[in-house]
Amino acid sequence: MVNRGTYHSRTSITARFFSRKPSPFASTLQIFCIFAFSIVLFLFYTRNSLEDEQKQPYFFKQSQFNEADLLSDMQTSDGKLWDAPFSYGVHPCIKPTAKFKAAMGSDHYMTVRSNGGLNQMRTGISDMVAVAHILNATLVIPQLDKRSFWHDSSTFSDIFDELYFIETLRGDVQIVKELPRELEALPRARKHFSSWSGVSYYEELTQLWKDYQVIHVAKSDSRLANNDLPLDIQRLRCRALYHALRFAPSIESLGKKLVERLRSRGGRYIALHLRYEKDMLSYTGCTYGLSDTESEELRIMRENTKHWKVKKINSTEQRAGGLCPLTPKEVGIFLRALGYPPSTLIYIAAGEIYGGNTHLMELTSRFPNVVFKEALATQEELRAFANHASQTAALDYIISIESDVFVPSYSGNMARAVEGHRRFLGHHKTISPDRKGLVEVFDMLENGQLEESMLSHLVWQMHEDRQGAPRERRGPIQGIKGRGRFRTEEAFYENPYPECICTSKRHFE
Template sequence: MAGNGKDRRLHARTTTTPAYFRFRRSSLFLLSILVLLGIFTVALFLSQRQISAVDRDPFSRSQLFQVSEEKLWGSSLGYGYHPCAKPTSKYSAPEDWDRYITVKSNGGLNQMRTGISDMVAVARLMNATLVVPQLDKRSFWQDTSTFEDIFDEAYFIETLKGDIRVVKELPKELESAPRARKHFTSWSGSAYYEEIARLFKDNKVIHVPKSDSRLANNDLPLDIQRLRCRTLYQALRFASPIETLGKKLVAQLQSKGRYIALHLRYEKDMLSFTGCTYGLTDQEAEELKVMRENTNHWKMKGINSTEQRIGGFCPLTPKEVGIFLQALGYPKSTWIYLAAGEIYGGDAYLSDLRSYFPNLVTKVCLFSF
């Protein structure tokens, strides 16, 4: 499953994931997550003017960007951030409330992980039992995986027992009971969820159709933010087959030397949803437009691609990414692991990036070595 979801917004609005980890080269588990599932996304934004300039004059690149070898490959060990997941001394054990929240976690894998951590925090705020979330089945890639296929379900339940009560499914007597259906308003604070909890007066179950509540940066209590951290970086451990596969991928990459894990954000659904068609043919642009118009749960239909790009809401093209990385000083011999879904246009567009960095590989390529 690739980490590119439908809960993207056309206009930038920052959602901050809690800082929990320090980067360590020896951490194979962390790297397996970053590399295999595309959670580690290289932020590659450059103005059109600069890209055009360096494309016309390759010799100007070293003058635009003079990045030292240490900055290219070094690690600052988290820029001074440190783990912030332990509860404070004022944090109390959860109460066993006989009311439940069910949720469908929408979007790509990274969005689902963040959404699940939000729903754990919401359950705590509303003093409710959380039923193990269902994963998105409506996405572009039509993945049928369940929670336990992707995550260690038993570990998830056990790890959070000091925070909230998590159950695999609703009690039998509540399976057919009426449920209050509620789309939570994004970026809401504690008072909002305390108000929403009144729905439990008439219903024992609240169903949440989407998990993208986006609880970051809205003055939640410190212990609730730390609970999100514990969920995201501790409780949501991947299933053993995924961890094993991730370690194999990392080992293959490490055998090549230094490498970059890169997510282009250039899949068909991403471009269609955002209306970004720069560099595509008229036929491809029309195909993306039709896809957007036919996807009912995408609310924005008429989008001006030029305005999107000028506003900074579009990903760089694979060619622009190659120009950018080369301008920073990465040598042509650099190995680049493409941590993404199928790139729109396939080799026709990847060939531009490959012309700058021939050692461009995917997980499929790695296992063919």
């Protein structure tokens, strides 16, 4: 009785409540609650939908298939394979502006020890030309790195046309072959310039001239910022790299001969910078496709190389993050997916491929017409370059610049320098593989989760905007603070647009 009575009491209270005419405030509150509840439901289902989308592989977010697309990919035209991207009328511009101050004679000198391989030294030397101009210093011809992985004993004049370098930059900076003898015994201000520094940093360093007549620079690479420098300094860097820093006559001559021999074989060719060399694989810790013995050899090399700071690397994570060079097999699949036929002439611009023919066959089985410089040049022609890796790398550079298509398997110094130079010369076709996206595709293909008929469409869609067309240089990745953000910027020499590539009146000479 008590429970039943309580129930009736509550029911009548509820009934009385709903039988009343709601007040305007109550009506408004009810509407607001219903509206809020609807928003919560919408966000809930939207979040679930996004989560489902994020679980899909990279390329499924980018594409929707239909038979017309797939048929189009199967009928790839010659123009699509070989033609340079539309350049929108842009052209090189390296002439100084009216505000540029020509070089003045100076009794202050700057000596430089360039570090790294050929292209690291080339871009570093170009930076040092600009720094010498800012400091109003006479630049002594730089000493080249003889302690890198290759232990090359080449001097500046062995690789570059020294006299041409001095004469070409005469109006920009004073350059001498050697430090005057009377200054050799004097104490020097030995400096390790901060990476990615601006003009104000170097202007402050002019205070050193009060106490020293000579500044010695320990390293030359990446000593200038990529962005936010005066236009004339940026153009000076381009004049130095693309105009003044010409290779020695013997290298230029043989390089042109090898290009002619390639043309006589097939007319058009791809220059493939196959960065599948022992030092790079060891440095990056990338062992995908290697045997246990090879992986261990690379680990030991990395452990014993003191200036490589990172010793323990997860190879699987490296590859998934797109941080590994593409393997010869992956390059072969990639080029076939783009539509290049097996008969395509491919020049390998690289040093010794790790594992030799064992790994190279994974590429040549798909593209038999693969050529190395050793097959193009005679033994006599190459004898002068023996044990001089920087000089043979210069041959690779020339052949890569002149190629119809350039494809780097990894974004190292060579790849960045060649891409930038090809952009400067007219945005010649340069296909930069999206390694992270490709690894995902390759793994899906290998695991049977992707039909091979879809591969070409996916790969083309991924690389429509990665073929060297004009675009402004990319800035730092958002969210990274401090000096670390400079490391995430696109390198100036990888894409010298807009400072050295213009759409206005031509300024190239």
